[in-house]
Structure formats: C-alpha cells, structure tokens
Amino acid sequence: MPRVAYVNGRYVPHRDAAVHVEDRGHQFADAAYEMLMVIDGGLLDFAPHMERLHRSLGALSIAPPMSDSAVRVVIHELLRRNRLKNASIYIQVSRGVAPRDHAFPQTRTPPGLVMVARRMDYALIARRQSQGVSVITLAETRWARPDIKSTSLLANVLAKQEARDAGAYEALFVDADGMITEGTASNIWMVAADGTLVTRALDQSILAGITRQAVLSVTAARQMALEERPFSRAELKDAAEVFLTSSTNFVMPVTEVDGQKIGAGKNIGKPGPVTNSVIEAHREHVQKETT
Numbered sequence: 353m354p355r356v357a358y359v360n361g362r363y364v365p366h367r368d369a370a371v372h373v374e375d376r377g378h379q380f381a382d383a384a385y386e387m388l389m390v391i392d393g394g395l396l397d398f399a400p401h402m403e404r405l406h407r408s409l410g411a412l413s414i415a416p417p418m419s420d421s422a423v424r425v426v427i428h429e430l431l432r433r434n435r436l437k438n439a440s441i442y443i444q445v446s447r448g449v450a451p452r453d454h455a456f457p458q459t460r461t462p463p464g465l466v467m468v469a470r471r472m473d474y475a476l477i478a479r480r481q482s483q484g485v486s487v488i489t490l491a492e493t494r495w496a497r498p499d500i501k502s503t504s505l506l507a508n509v510l511a512k513q514e515a516r517d518a519g520a521y522e523a524l525f526v527d528a529d530g531m532i533t534e535g536t537a538s539n540i541w542m543v544a545a546d547g548t549l550v551t552r553a554l555d556q557s558i559l560a561g562i563t564r565q566a567v568l569s570v571t572a573a574r575q576m577a578l579e580e581r582p583f584s585r586a587e588l589k590d591a592a593e594v595f596l597t598s599s600t601n602f603v604m605p606v607t608e609v610d611g612q613k614i615g616a617g618k619n620i621g622k623p624g625p626v627t628n629s630v631i632e633a634h635r636e637h638v639q640k641e642t643t
C-alpha cells in the first residue's frame with residue numbers, strides 16, 4: 353500500500369508529495385513546524401503542540417492555515433489512509449509561494465501546509481530507554497531564536513551529523529558562557545547528587561519542549577525536587593544522572609557525555625533510578641494524554 357501525505361489541501365502519494373520551487377519554506381526556511389506522536393490511534397499532547405505552533409506562527413507573522421480541529425481531522429485521515437496507529441506526524445506551515453524576495457510578499461499569499469505521517473516503533477524507543485544513549489557537546493552555532501520552532505535547522509543538522517560521526521546519539525549545544533542550552537532536537541536535564549532535577553529555564557535560547565513541560569508537571573505531582581537554571585558542561589559530566597526529553601524520544605537516559613560515563617558506583621554508564629522513575633511517570637502521562 354503506497355504511503356500518502358497531505359500537501360496544500362490534497363492527499364497525494366508520498367513519492368509525489370512536493371511543494372512549489374518558490375515556496376518560501378523551501379527557499380528561506382520561512383516556515384514553522386511541529387512533530388507529534390500518535391500512540392495506538394491517540395494523539396499525544398495535541399493541544400500543547402497546537403498552542404506552540406500558534407506561538408511560532410505568531411512570531412513569524414504567518415497566518416494559521418486552518419483551525420486546530422481541522423488539523424486533527426487531517427491527521428486522522430492520514431492515519432486512516434496510511435493504515436497507521438503508531439506514528440509521528442510532521443506538520444509544516446510556510447509563508448507560502450511568492451517570487452523570491454527576502455521581505456514578506458506584498459500580496460496576500462495563502463500559507464503552505466504539509467503533513468507527513470510516519471510509522472513509529474515504540475518498542476525501539478523502550479529498548480533504547482533501557483540502555484541509554486551517548487551525547488557530545490558542541491559550541492552553539494544556531495541563530496538567536498531557537499525558541500521559535502522554525503525549519504531553519506542547518507546548525508542542528510550539522511551538529512547532529514557531528515554526533516553521528518562521533519558514534520553519539522545526540523549533540524548538545526554550549527552557549528558563550530559555557531552553559532548547556534539544549535540538544536539539536538531535545539531538551540536536556542541532569543540529576544544532582546541529592547536527586548534534584550535540573551533543567552534550563554525557558555528563555556529565547558531553547559525550545560519550550562512539550563515533553564519538557566509534561567515532565568515538569570508529572571515530576572511536580574510526585575513532589576520531586578526541581579531547579580530551573582543553566583548548568584555547565586563540567587556540571588553535566590559530574591551529574592549523578594542525565595537524560596534528554598523530546599517527542600520522538602520521550603524521556604531518554606544519557607549515559608555518556610563526550611566519551612565520559614555518567615554516574616558513579618554500580619550505576620556508572622547506566623540509566624539511573626531517578627531517570628527511570630521519570631520515565632515511568634511520563635509513561636503514565638502518555639497513557640492519560642493520548643486523545
């Protein structure tokens with residue numbers, strides 16, 4: 353059965369799913385996107401993903417192409433046509449098609465909207481969660497507004513490839529003050545020696561991860577201690593535990609940073625107990641919040 357994608361109002365075979373050469377998303381990365389998970393037919397955290405899409409589009413002055421309920425209908429239609437129950441849904445909204453000029457088009461152009469569904473293997477994520485992943489750190493090279501979920505991701509692409517080339521799973525950016533910002537496609541957390549969870553507070557230097565927000569609420573409900581503050585590469589390497597969060601990874605233990613194993617004693621280089629309890633807490637959230 354051929355895959356089907358949604359492109360500007362039409363369901364088309366995936367192999368023919370294309371946008372115009374002068375789509376501004378294609379030429380300028382003048383676009384915002386979302387990635388959300390479907391688990392057993394239910395959409396995970398749909399409302400917060402749509403809120404963030406509206407925030408990104410607002411920051412770029414791009415009009416939302418359709419209502420949230422219409423987006424939900426398209427997602428379900430994509431799932432139906434692709435016969436998928438466990439999938440990632442990629443949604444991209446661009447400023448539309450116009451003759452190439454850096455400034456916004458003077459005449460009203462309808463925004464471009466594409467959506468792609470892709471099969472997800474949640475068992476693979478669970479296996480990875482039981483083993484942990486390694487990360488490297490790199491100097492921050494992104495533009496100054498990573499809080500906007502725009503498709504301007506070249507720095508992330510190059511950093512992720514550096515991670516791949518180094519045999520690592522993810523690359524973390526380090527800002528000019530030596531503080532970790534986030535991963536190329538994930539937020540980053542550490543567990544201090546006393547068990548306190550530490551993650552950078554939201555500012556313009558990181559994306560407000562939907563998984564980050566879910567972890568904040570489930571850990572608060574369990575009265576786990578939390579500090580939202582920046583931390584350095586040295587502090588990260590010294591942490592009792594490290595994990596990252598994202599829609600495609602959920603809560604993922606990080607067991608090695610720049611080749612150095614995380615943790616101490618019998619937990620060294622292994623997912624730690626606090627991380628495992630955060631994974632459990634987030635799994636309960638996933639069960640509750642897939643609508």
Ligand SMILES: Cc1ncc(COP(=O)(O)O)c(C=O)c1O
Pocket residue numbers: 387498534535536537538539558559560561562563564597598599600
């Ligand atoms: C740069 C960046 N930070 C953080 C995240 C995690 O966000 P979320 O939990 O909403 O997937 C992502 C997700 O792709 C990302 O690209």
